[in-house]
Amino acid sequence: MAIEKTYSMIKPDGVRNGHIGEIVNRFERAGLKVECMELGMVSLEQAKANYAEHEGKPFYEGLIKYITSGPVVKMVISGEGAVAKCRSLMGATNPAVAAPGTIRGDFGLVMDENVIHGSDSPESAAREIAIFFN
Ligand SMILES: Nc1nc2c(ncn2[C@@H]2O[C@H](COP(=O)(O)OP(=O)(O)O)[C@@H](O)[C@H]2O)c(=O)[nH]1
Numbered sequence: 001m002a003i004e005k006t007y008s009m010i011k012p013d014g015v016r017n018g019h020i021g022e023i024v025n026r027f028e029r030a031g032l033k034v035e036c037m038e039l040g041m042v043s044l045e046q047a048k049a050n051y052a053e054h055e056g057k058p059f060y061e062g063l064i065k066y067i068t069s070g071p072v073v074k075m076v077i078s079g080e081g082a083v084a085k086c087r088s089l090m091g092a093t094n095p096a097v098a099a100p101g102t103i104r105g106d107f108g109l110v111m112d113e114n115v116i117h118g119s120d121s122p123e124s125a126a127r128e129i130a131i132f133f134n
């Protein structure tokens with residue numbers, strides 16, 4: 001393991017339902033550090049770039065519409081093994097099966113609104129950080 005950076009984003013439902021503080025608290029309690037943080041909208045260009053790998057899938061259009069529908073919290077998180085650590089704190093993609101104690105398991109209900117995004121590799125993290133922070 002090494003000190004890594006990852007991109008994490010509290011999605012519109014997480015912001016709307018008032019989970020910002022709890023999520024940031026979980027990251028910090030786990031020893032991760034918030035390097036950058038911004039509350040704001042995701043542009044259509046940013047949404048398409050971030051989710052390029054999913055273009056053409058049945059849920060793609062809904063995903064783009066959703067992620068641009070309301071304010072999100074964009075974050076750069078750093079720490080030892082930050083990419084995997086964030087993913088494990090997030091839990092499984094589908095909140096219906098995400099383990100209790102994970103962010104998605106505790107605050108999500110459906111796949112379309114699953115509370116949080118996190119990069120899936122150090123390479124994705126570098127790409128995604130460049131999309132959202134200059
Ligand atoms: N409605 C729907 N949304 C999906 C599905 N798969 C993925 N998504 C959404 O697209 C996002 C990106 O998918 P993916 O990269 O596979 O999952 P993640 O890395 O765990 O966020 C997920 O967080 C979901 O919001 C699906 O089968 N149905």
Ligand SMILES: [Mg+2]
Nearest residue numbers: 117118119120
């Ligand atoms: Mg993903």
